Amino acid sequence: MKVRARFAKQGKVRFTSHRDLARMWERALRRAELPLAYTQGFSPRPKLHFGLALPTGAESEAEYLDIDVAEPADGGPAELDPATLPARLTPCLPEGITVTAAAIVDTGVMSLQQAVTSCTWRITVADTTAQDAAVAVERALAADQLVITRERKGKSVTDDLRPLICALAVLGETPDGVELEAELATQPRSVRPSELLSALDPPLTERRVCRIHQWVALDGARTEPLLLGSAVAPPAAHAEVRAS
Numbered sequence: 001m002k003v004r005a006r007f008a009k010q011g012k013v014r015f016t017s018h019r020d021l022a023r024m025w026e027r028a029l030r031r032a033e034l035p036l037a038y039t040q041g042f043s044p045r046p047k048l049h050f051g052l053a054l055p056t057g058a059e060s061e062a063e064y065l066d067i068d069v070a071e072p073a074d075g076g077p078a079e080l081d082p083a084t085l086p087a088r089l090t091p092c093l094p095e096g097i098t099v100t101a102a103a104i105v106d107t108g109v110m111s112l113q114q115a116v117t118s119c120t121w122r123i124t125v126a127d128t129t130a131q132d133a134a135v136a137v138e139r140a141l142a143a144d145q146l147v148i149t150r151e152r153k154g155k156s157v158t159d160d161l162r163p164l165i166c167a168l169a170v171l172g173e174t175p176d177g178v179e180l181e182a183e184l185a186t187q188p189r190s191v192r193p194s195e196l197l198s199a200l201d202p203p204l205t206e207r208r209v210c211r212i213h214q215w216v217a218l219d220g221a222r223t224e225p226l227l228l229g230s231a232v233a234p235p236a237a238h239a240e241v242r243a244s
Helices: 011-015 018-031 082-092 130-142 193-199
Strands: 002-009 048-050 059-068 097-105 118-126 147-152 155-160 165-174 177-185 205-218 221-223
Touching: 002 082, 011 059, 018 048, 018 082, 082 097, 118 165, 118 193, 130 165, 130 177, 147 193, 177 193, 177 205, 193 205
Parallel strands: 059 205
Antiparallel strands: 002 059, 002 097, 048 059, 118 177, 118 205, 147 155, 165 177, 205 221
């Protein structure tokens, strides 16, 4: 059985790497005593499958993780209610990581990295005004190409980001700066918000980044990855002691 969990990553924990996040989840799942499925070999590890890596320093309201659950030894149905998992797992995770929902998904469902086609980002930029940011956004959307050069495996690679910008808009000014919202494609490659900002004319300075949605295609419509299974509502707030 495969369980898909949605979680938020906010606050100071946003500076932890993707590898450290995986270790946090392994510890949390052991503390919660979930019946996990393990890999074979000399060093068995829980079978966990993360979605697209979040840039270090970015926050998120919509991260996803697939967890393989062990089948009962007697061959009967697994006794695991996904509706209980948010309240069961959140106290076992560090402050800032909150499990918001969970669902059972078919074991043959496409992996998160393959299934997600775009992400929506809330981006706060500094040292500009909403009017100037709007001009930069209009130029980008009107452009035929937005070419950037990046380093990949020691070589310079040139990419055109324009086909990968699904949507881009200025939301307005906040006490922290000017807020943008962008939907950026993940295929054939993911576009980082920092790459988008550097491609604008003039380039904008990133202050805060938060991934607010990940999207997959389901029956011709765009939906979130959790809805590939039977989604459950988030639980009520609790006051249990969290792991450090």
